[in-house]
């Protein structure tokens with residue numbers, strides 16, 4: 001991706017995806033820090049107006065706006081697999097930084113590494129290649145993305161280079177304690193109550209290989225928890241001995257559902273959700289569907305998971 005594109009722009013907009021996580025926002029904030037060195041006008045944009053306040057420790061968090069500037073002549077998106085999740089009506093030059101294998105290369109320039117564990121890793125490697133100095137603020141924002149997407153290095157795909165990156169970022173000024181506290185040790189009472197109720201209602205299916213979580217609106221409303229709060233239980237369900245796939249289906253307030261799928265790696269979560277216009281990685285994927293009910297979505301997804309299991313068994317048999 002040519003640096004000249006960035007150098008020649010007059011107004012750059014850095015875009016995090018809707019309902020952003022620490023990887024998307026952290027990457028955008030790190031890039032914002034970098035661009036402050038140039039004379040170019042920069043805007044930090046996210047279509048979601050009320051952001052997760054746990055992320056307020058990220059540098060320039062207070063600069064994020066939900067209003068897209070008309071004068072923008074270059075947009076740069078971070079950690080977003082599809083154009084739709086950016087919530088943009090803009091159709092000009094667009095640089096797409098990402099690590100989702102399902103990314104459909106919607107940018108006019110695409111900088112995608114599906115082997116990277118976070119978009120902040122893609123960005124870190126780009127900064128290093130371009131010999132761009134990473135300051136303390138940038139290091140902290142990139143580190144936040146890395147630990148969020150690797151669940152604090154518990155992802156089995158972490159390699160020596162993951163830890164080398166972590167080592168460099170902490171040396172450059174990333175605050176490990178601050179990132180861990182904000183991302184993993186700050187829970188609301190509402191989220192605690194929700195998690196308890198979700199665990200109680202969890203269904204184990206297909207010989208205990210699948211953990212199913214169904215969250216309807218009454219459950220969300222009675223606990224006062226947010227959509228985001230549902231995900232941790234689903235991640236944790238994979239630690240149950242027999243569970244290979246954890247499925248979460250949440251009923252949305254204005255119709256439709258949100259799906260999160262976690263896999264130990266036996267089946268490909270991103271492949272399963274592709275049929276439902278979702279995306280992600282082999283072990284983590286998500287989708288949002290309109291005009292469907294919770295019950296019919298659960299039924300369809302369980303069938304797809306069952307078929308995927310059968311296919312893996314057949315493939316294994318063929319190898320014997």
Ligand SMILES: [Mn+2]
Pocket residue numbers: 023024079099117118119149
């Ligand atoms: Mn990511």
